[in-house]
Amino acid sequence: MFDKAYRQRLEADLVQWEADGVIAPAAAASIRNALPPLSPGINIAVVVGIVGGLLIAAAFLAFIAAHWTEIARLMRFAILIAGMVVAGGLGAWFASRGRIVLADLCASVGAIIFGAGIALVGQMYHLGDDFAAGMLLWSIGALAAAVLxxxxxxxxxxxxxxxxxTCMRVYDAPDVLHLPFLAVWLFAAALAFAWHSRAAAHLVAIAMIPWWVATSFRFEFDGAQPSFVLANGAALLFGAGLAIAAAPSPRALRFGSVLSIYGAFSLATAAFLEVTTVDDIVRFRAGSGAGQPLWAIVCGVVGVILALVSAGITRRAGEVLAACAIGLVLLAAPVWPASMAGESWFAYAALLSAMLCLVVSGMLDDVRPRVVAGWLGIAGVIAGITWSVKGSLLRRSAFLAAAGVAAVAFATALNRMLPRVQR
Amino acid sequence: MTELIASVTRFWQRIPKAVLFGAAILIQCVLLVLMVADRMQILRDGREVTLQTQPVDPRDLLRGDYVVLRYDISQLPAGRLTGKPSGTRNPLVFVKLAPGANGLYEAVSVHAEPIAVTAPEILIRGRVLYSCGSTSPIFCDKLTIKYGLESYFVPEGEGRTLEQARNQQKLRVVAAVLPSGRAAVKRLLLDGEPVYEEPWY
Structure with missing residues (x-):
């Protein structure tokens, strides 16, 4: 995705270095030749052609819709099948000519037509309205197309x-974990891994989030706090991503890196949600129980262990701090007092320290998204503490001042300990 | 592991794209055909059950060519299920039907699991729309149940007549019901005469 930007920067640098005499013209030419050619991507003619195709397709759909009820049922079914065949046929043609993006687009359109087909067949044949089952069928067909x-x-x-x-099934049965979705997710993850595709890895990482959010908010048992359950999910995603990236394989590195980035952002979001929602907005707890089911706690602990395993393999200090960040976020939950038992100073301190560890971890490992996630987490936690609706404002200002002094003292000590960068 | 993935990828790339795209379309077509075949099996093998329709709120607008259907068996007392845990918000239930003197099937009892029935009784499967309970779902004392027979698409302009007949309780539905309890609309009767017959496909 950023190839073109990199090439433009490199070209500008090469011209500058040649002019400054840093490299010889022959060396610059060698560097240019060493890089593979840029993929042609989509040019303007193709873009206009795609728009034209979409307009024709929309006109065709509108024409069919205008005469839908007059068309015999079998003919309607045949039209649906024909739509899928045309999309697939075009996709095969584009693929054989090396136009991968257009082939991908045709396969996607085919998958969407398949979904529309499920709805229309359900309407034509008066099938019972189990919407969730229809979604599952659509998913199976689309994933089959993706594999092939x-x-x-x-x-x-x-x-x-x-x-x-999965969201519909979780809503329907809030006391039961909807595990079949995990089978689908693992299948998609295996696909993304085999493809060695960053885009697919992003899709798979994003797809995990709705299940965790739905499960956290619908899993109804006494004293549950959705943000604690979300934190365990973020911990598992982050730790698993780091562990996968530590494997000696370029596919694993790419896939795991993407997962760990989403894990880092999810961890920061969970920290912000804990500060703003626990005992304030979602549910009030009478006792300071775990506030999260055992399976969620196990997921969180596994996340920490995986992060430590990754640190052990890669021997990177940043990953140790990443494991600390995960552990501190998870530690906030058990030390969080019940709503009437006082304010959550230890939990606030744990969350702030966790976000700081995340920033430092990203800096040490030179992973910018982790740094950004950490900074966003720090901002969110501080904002949440400052504007919390419960408790004493004076005590909170004292806490924030103490935390600030501690951070400055730590920074001063670090400054003396770390070697200065020579300029 | 990496070598295995690389060898599978190489093998996959040798397969012509037309074959792969064709296989994808075939799988999707098969899934659509299976939807229709499943319903065809109900119509072909199911026992016919005549149900009386109930008026629906007259404020409901006809949705294009789509008639909303409600039955005498759409709302039933839960009986022995009242207060029992349902497991999910919209649990499946099995309603035992028996024919009345007028040939219309009426509900006898509601069960959470399939039970054995003897002819002319029959078991029909439905899904409860609402459950009670604050901490975990339980069966309410009155159950609103959907059987998959609650909508019927007709040619445009013909729905209004059916709606009026439904609200005057002149409309009856003949459903095909499998031994498993799954049902499908087979025929619509207006004043006892068939007005719509569902073809198998």
């Missing part, structure tokens, strides 16, 4: 349909 055609778009359609399915 390598289409990232079809994968996206399949994951969206699966996410809707």
């Amino acid at each position: 055609t390598g289409s990232r778009g079809a994968l996206a359609v399949g994951l969206v349909a699966a996410s809707i399915w």
Whole structure:
């Protein structure tokens, strides 16, 4: 995605270095030749052509819709099948000519037409309205198309349909974990891994979020705090991503890196949600119980262990701090007092320290998204503490002042300990 | 592991794209056909059950060519299920139907699991729309149940007549019901005469 920007920067640098005499012209030419050619991507003619195709397709759909009820049922079914065949046929043609993006688009359109087909067949044949089952069927068809055609778009359609399915099932049965979605997710993750595709890895990472959010908010048992359950999910995603990236494989590195980035942002979001919602907005706890089910706690602990395993393999200090960040966020939950038992100073301190560890971890490992996640987490936690609706404002200002002094003292000590960068 | 993935990828790339795209379309077509075939099996093998329709709120607008259907068996007392845990918000239930003197099937009892029935009784499967309970879902004392027979698409302009007949309780539905309890609309009767017959496909 950023290849073109990198090439432009590199070209500008090469010209500058040649002018400054840093490198010889022959060296610059060698560097240019060493890079593979840029993929042609989509040019303007193709873009205009796609718009034209979409307009024709929309006109065709509108024409069919205008005469839908007059068309015999079998003919309607045949039109649906024909739509899918045309999309697939075009996709195969584009793929054979090396136009991968357009082939991907056709496979995606085919998957969408398949979804429309499920709805229309349900309408034509008066089928019972189990919407969730329809979503599952759509997901299966779209994922099958993704496997066979390598289409990232079809994968996206399949994951969206699966996410809707799982959210509906979670809503329907809030006391039961909807584990079948995990089977679908693992399948999609294996696909993204095999494809060695960053786009697919992003899709898979995003697809995990609806299940965790739905499960956190619908899992109804006494004293549950959704943000604690979310934190465990973020911990598992982050730790698993780090562990996968530590494996000696470029595929694992790419896939794991993407997962760990989403894990880092999820951890920061969970920290912000804990500060703003625990005992304030979502539910009040009478006792300071765990506030989260055992399976969620196990997920969180596994996340910490995986992060430590990754640190052990890669021997990177940043990953140790990442494990500390995960552990501190998880530690906030058990030390959080019940709503009437006082304010959550230890929990606030744990969350602030966790976000600081996240920032430092990103800086040490040179992973910018982790740094950004950490900074956003710090901002969110401080804002949440400052504007919390419960408790004494004076005590909170004292806490924030003490935390600030501690941070400055720590920074001073670090400054003396770390070697200065020579300029 | 990496070598295995690389060898599978190489093998996959040798397969012509037309074959892969064709296989994808075939799978999706098969899934659609299976939807229709499943319903065809109900119509072909199911026992016919005539149900009396109930008026629906007259403020409900006809949704294009789509008639909302409600039955005498759409709302039933839960009986022995009242207060029992339902497991999910919209649990499946099995309603035992028996024919009345007028040939219309009426509900006898509601069960959470399938039970054995002897002819002419029959078991129909439905899904409860609402559950009670604050901490975990339980069966309410009155159950609103959907059987998959609650909507019927007709050609445009013909729905209004059916709606009026439904609200005057002149409309009856003949459903095909499998031994498993799954049902599908087979025929619509207006004043006892068939007005719509569902073809198998």
